[in-house]
Amino acid sequence: MLKIQGLRATVSDKEILKGIDLTVNPGEVHAVMGPNGSGKSTLAQVLAGHPAYTVTGGSVEFDGEDLLEMDPEVRAQKGVFLAFQYPVEIPGVSNAYFLRTAYNEIRKARGEEEVDPMDFLDIMEQKLKMVEMSDVMLNRSVNTGFSGGEKKRNEILQMAVLEPKLAILDETDSGLDIDALRVVANGVNALRRPDRSTIVVTHYQRLLNYIVPDYVHVLANGRIVKSGGKELALELEAKGYDWVTGAQGAAA
């Protein structure tokens, strides 16, 4: 589904990603972990097409197509979804209107018919339950005045509605209490299917108790320095990141 090879990226001429290789197959959940500044959020943003980052080398294939050539909206239309670490507030646009617009733009791009507001509400009703959100939230402006937890739930709600093939969660666990974490994780798990994949970017192992990964990768200084199974996350939790950063030193 996703094949990243030798990916390098800079922000303001500073190289953050220094050659990333990662392959994600359909149905797999990959956790990308790493200390602050390791480049894990950059990887998530580059995959979604954030304009602040410049790709300086390597390639990313998504379903056999060149992902890096696509505008952010085309990536989304093809099934890539990024749950933001810091969801953006958009005063003046209601959550419901925004979601319906996104939903219909994606359908349109896929040659499907647009859904009218009433039918869309039916769809929303189920999805809201999934993330334990009240429909009151639909009428509020996107993320405006939402608490940290509400914003993250709203990201998962968007994901549930847009049903991406590849979901990238960028530190979705940061700032969440244990109840919100559980709700978010349940939302993600409910969307798991053999043809959908997830990349969970996180600093801590905590979220991985709820979203169990097939693979864990450790990013340090712009490179993947260690990969393993879910047990690697527990090992990291116990030993800290210095342990792998040291491993990187030994390899070099």
Add this chain to the structure above:
Amino acid sequence: MTTTAFLDDVRAATERDGEPRWLRELRARGAERFAAVGFPTTRDEDWKYTSAAPIAELDVRAISEPGGEVTRASIAPYTFGQDAWTTLVFVNGRYDAELSTAGVASAGVRVLPLDQAREEMGDLLRDTLGSICDVEQNAFIALNTALFADGAVIHLAKDAVATAPIHLLFVSDAAAAKGASHPRVLVVAERNSKATVIESYVATGEAVYFTNVVTEVALADGASVTHYKIQRESPRAYHVGTIDARQGRDSHFVSFSFATGAALSRTNVWTILGGEGCGATLNGLYMADGTQHVDHQTRIEHQKENCYSREVYRGVLDDTAHGVFNGKVYVHPEAQKTDGKQENHTLLLSPRAVIDTKPQLEIFADDVKCTHGATVGRIDNTSLFYMKSRGVSALRARQLLTYAFAADVLEQIELDAVRESLEELTLARFTGAAAAE
């Protein structure tokens, strides 16, 4: 409007039949004042960013015969679909009884065209008209005072509550071409009365004409008046308007100015909080493109203690449009505990659009809370990326963000029909642009 045209118009106005002496004297004062000062120039501080020269050079004359082919069908898009509202319709500046609707009557609430008001409420007019907007205040008020031919008078008796909004709808069609109209509106709200008044200026064609309106609002103690001004003049028209309020103790004045029309427009919204415990809320939204020039000047004068004022103006400017916002807040020494907030935010959609924004706080009391803020910006890239990352096209995302920026202040409008209508207009404005691209 040239000097010759002005003198001719003044002569015609003084020859109008049946006007009482007080009115003739008032007009004469206006004419004298205007003759003495003429149109303002950009040397005048209040007109620094807006040149009145295009108006001074306009080849227009006061409209004596309204003419026009305005019908019920042609005004239907502008009446908010509200039959229950009291709607006075003016065609090319003159009252049109047939197009007007009485709406639901409320006890103690009278809404009359100016001529009829002069007959039925002569004393009230004599005592009030021109008492708020004095001819000395500015040239356009003087001009209006010299030449007004029509308009409306709204009287709210003590404790009267207008259950339905009152709509003054000024329509210009092709017959307004080369014409000038100087509507005069007077709202007198006695103690503890309450009403919502809407003034709309719309056009069914693209004629060149000049509207110069003066609206005086007198709020007695405890009165509450909400005033919406919707300026959607012809794109080639010129519009100057002043709304001036005087507030008694515990009164509340709410104003919203929506301006999208005219080649050049200037709207003054002024109020004096002249009693304790008053509140004034002045909001507005201006949206201009092409070569339009849109100017708002607000002035809030806090004279007494414990009053508040709230002000939010937003603007969206495209192409080479030029916006001006000048917000004055004046706090007198005795106006302690004044609580004032002012904001002006402008979104520039084109690198050649210009905004001159000038908050002006003059505070002479020492125990007050007054803040102001002005921002000028472009569409936020982070928001744009966020929307695109959800599959929304760049164009659609821009439209939605632009709409959202503008709609933010529309949320302040309490009257559903007006808010929804302006939201629709605003949405269509930015999504309609897409269809054209």
